[in-house]
Amino acid sequence: MSSNRVNVLIAGAGPVGLVSALLFLRDGLSVRIITKEMEFRTGYRGPGIMPRTLELYRFLGVLDEIWQASGPVQDMHQYTSPDNGEPPLIAYNGKVEEIKPTPDKPYFAPRIIGQVDHEAILRSFLFKDYGCQVELGTELVSYECSPDSDSIVSATMLKTQLGEDKSTKTEVAHFDWLIGAEGAHSVHTKIWGDISKKAVILRPYLSSHSAQHSTPTEVRVDTRTQIMIAGQEFDFEELTKISRDRDALIELFYRYSGRTDYKFGELVGAGIWRPNIRMVDSFGKGRVYIAGDAAHVHSPTGGQGLNSGIQDVFNLVWKISLVHKKFAPHSLLESYTIERVRVIAAMLGKTTTLFKQTFQSQHKIGTINWPTRGFELRMFGINYRGSPIVLDEVQPPAEVLDPYKISPTSLRKGTITSLFDILKTTAHTALVFTGILGFQTSQALLQALGRYPSEILRVLVIYPSSQSSVVGGAQVDFDELLDTREQAYYTYLRGVNLEEASPGVVVLVRPDGHVGAIVRDVDGIERYFRNLLS
Numbered sequence: 001m002s003s004n005r006v007n008v009l010i011a012g013a014g015p016v017g018l019v020s021a022l023l024f025l026r027d028g029l030s031v032r033i034i035t036k037e038m039e040f041r042t043g044y045r046g047p048g049i050m051p052r053t054l055e056l057y058r059f060l061g062v063l064d065e066i067w068q069a070s071g072p073v074q075d076m077h078q079y080t081s082p083d084n085g086e087p088p089l090i091a092y093n094g095k096v097e098e099i100k101p102t103p104d105k106p107y108f109a110p111r112i113i114g115q116v117d118h119e120a121i122l123r124s125f126l127f128k129d130y131g132c133q134v135e136l137g138t139e140l141v142s143y144e145c146s147p148d149s150d151s152i153v154s155a156t157m158l159k160t161q162l163g164e165d166k167s168t169k170t171e172v173a174h175f176d177w178l179i180g181a182e183g184a185h186s187v188h189t190k191i192w193g194d195i196s197k198k199a200v201i202l203r204p205y206l207s208s209h210s211a212q213h214s215t216p217t218e219v220r221v222d223t224r225t226q227i228m229i230a231g232q233e234f235d236f237e238e239l240t241k242i243s244r245d246r247d248a249l250i251e252l253f254y255r256y257s258g259r260t261d262y263k264f265g266e267l268v269g270a271g272i273w274r275p276n277i278r279m280v281d282s283f284g285k286g287r288v289y290i291a292g293d294a295a296h297v298h299s300p301t302g303g304q305g306l307n308s309g310i311q312d313v314f315n316l317v318w319k320i321s322l323v324h325k326k327f328a329p330h331s332l333l334e335s336y337t338i339e340r341v342r343v344i345a346a347m348l349g350k351t352t353t354l355f356k357q358t359f360q361s362q363h364k365i366g367t368i369n370w371p372t373r374g375f376e377l378r379m380f381g382i383n384y385r386g387s388p389i390v391l392d393e394v395q396p397p398a399e400v401l402d403p404y405k406i407s408p409t410s411l412r413k414g415t416i417t418s419l420f421d422i423l424k425t426t427a428h429t430a431l432v433f434t435g436i437l438g439f440q441t442s443q444a445l446l447q448a449l450g451r452y453p454s455e456i457l458r459v460l461v462i463y464p465s466s467q468s469s470v471v472g473g474a475q476v477d478f479d480e481l482l483d484t485r486e487q488a489y490y491t492y493l494r495g496v497n498l499e500e501a502s503p504g505v506v507v508l509v510r511p512d513g514h515v516g517a518i519v520r521d522v523d524g525i526e527r528y529f530r531n532l533l534s
Contacts, residue, residue, distance in 0.1 A: 007324065008320075019310050032135070139157060327453070338387055428516065433489060433493060
């Protein structure tokens with residue numbers, strides 16, 4: 001592969017594209033990220049960040065900034081149409097169970113952040129850490145690549161001059177990989193159609209603030225409002241025209257709300273949304289792959305679309321990196337579609353059910369039903385069991401198979417830490433549970449793990465609380481932890497008593513945070529990596 005060629009072209013600069021760029025750059029691949037938009041988006045959409053994504057962002061090292069800019073899910077004012085003068089129904093926008101955090105699941109509630117702020121934070125990391133900037137006004141027009149997996153991707157891009165000129169020129173460039181993350185549409189303030197009998201108008205409910213703000217954070221510093229209008233009695237073509245006309249939109253609001261006492265400022269963005277729930281049957285092949293809304297479109301009622309897209313690229317990037325660096329065969333990339341299609345299909349089923357429950361016709365006209373969001377929508381239970389590259393010799397319960405633990409920091413002797421602050425996006429981590437007989441029984445496992453390059457595998461020995469001291473001495477570079485409360489054992493090896501684990505159990509955590517293997521012996525380690533690597 002050419003040393004002068006940019007490794008990866010990413011088409012699309014939403015959260016999915018930006019996260020994929022960060023992941024590639026963290027793994028040492030060069031990146032070019034483009035968007036056909038002439039300026040960064042100003043509308044607010046896709047605001048929900050689920051607990052699993054919060055874990056991933058901690059893994060990626062961006063969580064602190066995201067957390068500070070986000071806030072809890074807001075309640076909503078729900079009005080009848082037209083407004084009959086009665087007080088609005090205070091509706092919780094997507095009820096979730098209140099559950100206390102635990103060491104293995106430190107984030108239980110979603111966070112809300114406008115996509116414009118979300119993207120700005122991710123862009124800041126790209127520039128600050130790598131000097132990488134999004135190229136505005138650059139559209140991917142077409143690409144070519146041969147079926148040969150060793151070929152390059154030839155991409156044709158149309159570049160539009162920024163400013164008043166708006167002249168265009170065509171550029172053809174070559175890359176090792178192409179990632180499509182352009183999404184399915186670019187709707188900002190949403191006007192929903194074809195859903196229920198009558199219009200339902202929703203706006204954020206902020207009991208302690210007089211203005212209705214659309215920046216969904218605890219620090220409310222602006223007066224922007226997001227208004228959603230839903231109904232089957234709208235004419236789609238009429239709405240399409242209205243969405244481009246500020247005065248017509250305001251008139252529509254007055255007509256359906258019956259409230260003309262509201263005053264409006266500048267229109268930031270508007271567009272049409274209609275149910276379009278779908279998924280492709282292949283997420284890519286060769287050197288071209290897609291992620292996020294380019295591959296699957298969800299109902300907004302589950303808050304899963306953006307989150308699923310981010311999980312797509314966490315699944316994909318580490319595999320491309322191994323193939324690119326010639327540690328793994330190109331066939332490893334087939335597991336991307338195999339693993340993600342099963343997960344996305346299941347999630348589409350859940351969110352579509354929620355969509356129907358939310359807007360079902362038997363509910364009172366002028367209202368929306370907000371069904372409780374189940375635990376599974378927090379995405380903790382997602383796993384890749386059954387994947388051809390996953391190996392499980394211990395069979396623990398399914399809910400503990402993919403605990404995301406994260407962040408590339410080094411251990412210091414005698415300090416208290418969390419696995420969330422240890423594991424990396426750039427390498428597998430082998431968690432070696434020694435059992436009650438301790439370190440000496442795990443020597444063979446450690447020696448087997450030591451045969452793999454440190455660039456792709458990090459080894460961490462975990463001792464049970466019953467062992468009073470941590471003893472080193474193996475001819476393998478590894479870190480050591482004492483599981484003082486047996487939380488790691490409980491999370492990864494629930495149902496396996498310490499006597500059974502005495503010879504040692506190895507949990508291999510992939511760079512995307514999912515468990516790749518749970519094995520008891522050297523043969524299990526070798527079988528996993530033989531299946532994964534060239």
